Amino acid sequence: MTEYLTLQPMRVRIIALIVVWALHIVLPLALQGVPYVVFILTQMVFFTAFAFSFNFLFGFTRQLYLCIGAFAGISAYVTGIAVRDGLTGVLEAVVLGTLLTTALGWIVSVLSVRRKLVVIFTGIFTLAITLVFNNMVVGLVSITGGETGFRIRLANLGPLEILPTNLRFYYVVTAVLIVLTAISYHMVYRTKVGYAYRCVMDDEFSAELVGINVSRVKTLTAAFSSGLAGLTGALYGLFNQLISPSYYSFSAIDLPAQIIVILGGRATFFGPFIGSAIITAVNEALRFLGPFTQVVYGLILLLLLAFFRNGLVDFIRRRVVSWFY
Amino acid sequence: MDVSGLLFILDGVVLGTILSLIAVGLTMIYGLANVLNLSHGEILVAGTIAASVLLQYTGLPLMLSLAAGVLITVGAGVFIEKVVLRPVYTLEGDERVLLGLYMTLAFSILLHGILITTFPTAYLTVNLPTPTIDLNGIRVRTAQIFAGAFSSVILAILFLFLKRSWTGMAIRSLTQNEVGALLVGINVRRYRLLVFVLGSLLVALAGIIRSIVATVGPENGFEFTILALLVCVVGGIRSVYGTIVAGLMIGVVYSFLVYLIGTYLAYVALLAVVMVTLLVRPYGIVGEKL
Numbered sequence: 001m002t003e004y005l006t007l008q009p010m011r012v013r014i015i016a017l018i019v020v021w022a023l024h025i026v027l028p029l030a031l032q033g034v035p036y037v038v039f040i041l042t043q044m045v046f047f048t049a050f051a052f053s054f055n056f057l058f059g060f061t062r063q064l065y066l067c068i069g070a071f072a073g074i075s076a077y078v079t080g081i082a083v084r085d086g087l088t089g090v091l092e093a094v095v096l097g098t099l100l101t102t103a104l105g106w107i108v109s110v111l112s113v114r115r116k117l118v119v120i121f122t123g124i125f126t127l128a129i130t131l132v133f134n135n136m137v138v139g140l141v142s143i144t145g146g147e148t149g150f151r152i153r154l155a156n157l158g159p160l161e162i163l164p165t166n167l168r169f170y171y172v173v174t175a176v177l178i179v180l181t182a183i184s185y186h187m188v189y190r191t192k193v194g195y196a197y198r199c200v201m202d203d204e205f206s207a208e209l210v211g212i213n214v215s216r217v218k219t220l221t222a223a224f225s226s227g228l229a230g231l232t233g234a235l236y237g238l239f240n241q242l243i244s245p246s247y248y249s250f251s252a253i254d255l256p257a258q259i260i261v262i263l264g265g266r267a268t269f270f271g272p273f274i275g276s277a278i279i280t281a282v283n284e285a286l287r288f289l290g291p292f293t294q295v296v297y298g299l300i301l302l303l304l305l306a307f308f309r310n311g312l313v314d315f316i317r318r319r320v321v322s323w324f325y
Numbered sequence: 326m327d328v329s330g331l332l333f334i335l336d337g338v339v340l341g342t343i344l345s346l347i348a349v350g351l352t353m354i355y356g357l358a359n360v361l362n363l364s365h366g367e368i369l370v371a372g373t374i375a376a377s378v379l380l381q382y383t384g385l386p387l388m389l390s391l392a393a394g395v396l397i398t399v400g401a402g403v404f405i406e407k408v409v410l411r412p413v414y415t416l417e418g419d420e421r422v423l424l425g426l427y428m429t430l431a432f433s434i435l436l437h438g439i440l441i442t443t444f445p446t447a448y449l450t451v452n453l454p455t456p457t458i459d460l461n462g463i464r465v466r467t468a469q470i471f472a473g474a475f476s477s478v479i480l481a482i483l484f485l486f487l488k489r490s491w492t493g494m495a496i497r498s499l500t501q502n503e504v505g506a507l508l509v510g511i512n513v514r515r516y517r518l519l520v521f522v523l524g525s526l527l528v529a530l531a532g533i534i535r536s537i538v539a540t541v542g543p544e545n546g547f548e549f550t551i552l553a554l555l556v557c558v559v560g561g562i563r564s565v566y567g568t569i570v571a572g573l574m575i576g577v578v579y580s581f582l583v584y585l586i587g588t589y590l591a592y593v594a595l596l597a598v599v600m601v602t603l604l605v606r607p608y609g610i611v612g613e614k615l
Binding site: 297 | 361363409411412419422423424426427428430431432433434435436437438439441442547548550551554555557558562587588589590592593596599600603604
């Protein structure tokens with residue numbers, strides 16, 4: 001793992017990243033005439049962002065957060081309720097939701113790094129959060145609208161109003177995604193913190209021995225990624241204009257996000273992008289299955305974990321790139 | 326405290342013993358295989374669904390259907406050990422824990438999907454022919470007492486089995502020091518399978534006991550898993566004794582929270598209670614270092 005991260009020329013990675021960004025910006029312009037495709041692409045970018053958040057936690061610091069959907073949902077409900085009841089403006093509501101999930105993710109991480117068995121503890125705790133979130137949303141019918149959720153009107157996005165309606169959210173999320181990948185790329189590969197990250201990724205114990213504050217790296221990552229999940233979730237709610245538990249359930253967000261990360265390659269920057277593109281295509285192909293999709297996804301996840309743990313990016317590095325040298 | 330308060334305690338104790346039965350299996354499997362079996366609650370539901378389907382459609386007698394349900398659950402447990410976890414056992418340490426947790430989660434998603442789409446209405450309720458007694462105007466179902474007694478007896482037998490029998494001691498020794506146990510000639514693979522069978526048996530019985538006091542439906546699996554996991558964490562994940570104590574504690578606390586603030590908020594409060602407990606005693610209430 002290490003040698004690939006350090007030996008691979010930096011330039012290749014940056015060029016690849018810029019190509020991916022450019023594709024994200026240009027693609028919908030080319031397909032603008034087909035609203036359904038634009039809709040699917042928007043969905044894809046949302047899931048790339050969710051997967052990116054999960055990847056940063058699970059891939060880079062081995063914290064298995066099984067509540068990305070719940071975090072996204074919490075933020076979306078906060079935003080949605082604030083907007084619906086006219087408590088705050090859209091922007092303030094989104095910021096509020098994001099801050100809330102940031103704090104929540106940070107607390108869970110702080111609690112779990114106190115114990116040495118971080119892996120298990122985080123998994124259990126975040127699963128419990130998912131359960132609690134579902135119960136609360138379904139239970140507090142008077143506030144959340146229960147099973148059916150509630151509708152919100154299309155948010156005013158300010159200067160972005162010049163874009164056609166179906167492209168607005170696409171560009172908002174893409175912008176969020178690009179900014180955040182740029183920040184995290186800079187953090188991981190260009191700064192001292194990045195060295196700490198890569199050490200923790202390779203071997204936590206040795207990282208601790210050379211004096212890296214592993215707990216701090218982990219808790220900060222948790223706060224950052226939970227914030228990203230929250231922000232994306234809030235935007236997802238505004239995009240769908242309907243906030244209901246089925247949009248934020250484990251099988252609706254966490255499961256695809258995890259498959260994307262494992263398939264694409266954990267602890268890589270391109271994994272979420274590649275995985276998301278593939279899973280979006282697969283999802284379209286499986287649409288006829290209806291509720292049975294969950295079974296297929298469970299099976300895919302199981303098989304990926306058993307036989308293809310390292311993901312496509314690693315596969316390409318090992319098998320394809322080596323042809324050219 | 327009035328009689329209804331006492332009833333809530335009784336409710337809590339019964340729920341607590343059921344949770345202990347589920348969680349003890351998790352603890353033992355974790356101790357031996359280093360795998361936290363997240364599909365534990367789902368295989369419980371698989372058993373109750375099998376029993377309920379057999380009861381509804383084949384007219385099999387109650388006892389036989391329940392036995393078939395237990396068999397299905399144990400079969401699922403063996404399947405997890407032999408097939409699902411096979412790639413996991415090739416890994417060691419943290420990686421094994423992580424992958425084990427994750428693979429069983431994936432399996433539980435798969436199983437849940439299959440069960441909920443194939444048998445969406447297979448609810449199991451076992452009505453025992455026990456009387457309802459009148460206590461100061463409040464009706465008490467003796468089935469509840471029976472269920473509590475039943476699961477307590479099972480827990481007692483399990484406790485004695487682990488403390489006294491040779492097999493039980495072998496299991497405990499493997500949990501405490503795997504290398505040492507290997508050195509004195511204990512076959513890890515055999516005991517791992519045994520523990521999965523034992524854990525599945527306990528969880529199947531827990532499902533049946535739960536269906537005496539309430540209804541178990543196809544969607545309940547996840548909930549059982551989470552509650553049992555919280556029990557495990559509070560009890561200190563390696564100690565069977567701690568798990569039983571924590572099970573009773575969480576059962577009673579949860580029932581009281583339901584009584585005080587309602588079902589939906591009770592989960593939030595329970596999670597908060599667990600968080601505080603772990604802040605005060607990071608290694609569980611029994612305080613065994615990991």
